[in-house]
Amino acid sequence: MVKPVLARIAHPVEKLFDRVFLRREPERVVIDPYLGYATPEEILLRGRVLTSLRRTTPSPEASWWVNLRQMAGLFFTREVSERTIRVGEATAVSDEEGYFTLHLPRGDAAPGWFAAEAEIDGGESATLEALVVGDAPFLVISDIDDTVMETGAYSLVRNLWTSLTGNALTRHVFPDAVALMKGFEAAGAPIFFVSSSPWNLHYFLRRIFERHGLPKAPVFLRDLGISRTQFISGTHGDHKGAAIDSLLAAHPGVPVMLVGDTGQHDPKVYLAAAERHPGRIVRVILREPGKGADKRDRARIAALEDRGIKVDHGPSYDGFSAALPD
Template sequence: MVKARLARVLHPVERALDRLRPARRREDLVIDPYLGYATPSEIILRGRVLTALRRTAPDPDGSWWTNLRQMVSLFLTSEVAEVPVRCGDVTAITDEEGYFDLHLPRGDAAPGWVGFDVTLDGEGRRLEALVVGPDAPFGVISDIDDTLLETGAYSLARNLWTSLTGSTATRHVFPDAVALMKGFRAAGAPVFFVSSSPWNLHHFLREIFRRHDMPKAPIFLRDLGLSRTQFISGTHGDHKGSAVDAILAAHPGLPFVLVGDTGQHDPPVYLAAAQRHPGRIVRAIFREPGKGAYAKDAAAMEALRALEVRVESGRDYSAIDV
């Protein structure tokens, strides 16, 4: 209720500020590309239209102040609403935060990564989507913060400091998580990443994963923008649960392994997903950062076991076999 009231008050203010910005020339607009995915009938391309792309310049020896300025710049985007984005005969109109989804017919697309040329007023951009093949043994949905990437999300102060003062060259990825994800890739399992981080960090996260040879994977992030009805788009659990629902709906019949941590209370979120999708979640793997699992996380893990989900947890993933 508080967030809804804030939205009603602040949304008109945000729109008024948008109108004060200098007029944007259509030829200056750019597409920020996100990795998409496929359903049995569609290929979904995703992205955002902005007036400029924001990128960082990683330097292993850069100061925390340099990294902070670069990270803050990622959030100083100017999104563009109500512009058409096209791929062939399919057109999408950007929403008020500049986001768009293009729903293309899947046709006979071969399994693997497929690319399509998307145009914005004639200017092209290549967008990619993952098509999962019928021989995939299972799928993997993994959290990012404190699951793959050390963040300290269980402490707000530590989370903010780590997130804002690191770079793609210095952020710490857990070696045991890299080994686990590579094991899933070797087993032929498609991987999907889910995080409550904002979409502004999509390219940043992709660069970190690329540097560590992590599986290339669609990333489901969170819109922190302001709408007419909502101040920040839902809670951490709501976002993660909705992303899990979307991924499972896109791959009917495919069993899934969920990977997460107890720092942001992933066990209750995954338990709720297993209850919504009986039989689809076959395994859950949790890292226990900080002081370990809280009582409600431990209870949720036991409830998952009662649903015949294979549950494994520990300080790291070094003892986990794919």
């Protein structure tokens, strides 16, 4: 009950701030493109309308203070609502936080990356991309924090320090995670990433992933904005569970592997997903950072195994194959 009450208080305050300090309607706007995905019927192109794009200029020698200022700058965006975005005959209107999703008929789109040029009223066009999955042996849905990239998410202080004082050249990506993801890619499995990080970091994360050779993949991030009914968009588990549900619905009948860690309640989230989708999740792979799995996580791992789901877990992914269980 606390978050809806906070939302009712904070939302009008935020709107008043916008009217007083940002009351001028922007003359030109831009699209911040996000990687989308497809369902059997549609291609979903995603993005956000802003007054300008925020990007960092990383240097390996940059001080923590320079990195902090640049990372903080990614969050000082001005979102633009009620702008119409078009791709052919398909249109979408940006919401109060600037987000939009264009729904295009899938038609005979070939498997792979679909690209289309999106036009926007009073702004620059942008290329939007979406992953169209064809026949796939299985689907991979992976966490990011302490799964693929070291953040120390199991410790709030460590997580904030790592996230805000590093840059795209200094952030540590686990080599074993890169090897695992490349193995999935070689097996023909499409990959999707889910994280509680905000959408402001979408381009930042893409740069890191590209630098380390991770497969190109859609990312599901989190809206930290304030709406009329929500003070920050749910919990970590709610966000990750909703993304898993959306991806399973978008790829009916395809077996699913879930990759994560024990530092941010992934066993709890993955067990709940397995209970909601009996028979769909066939394997779970978990890194055990920090002190490793606690008593509750060990119980959830056992519960996953009791459902016939193969669970691989340990301090690293070394030795874990990127294949369906026998």
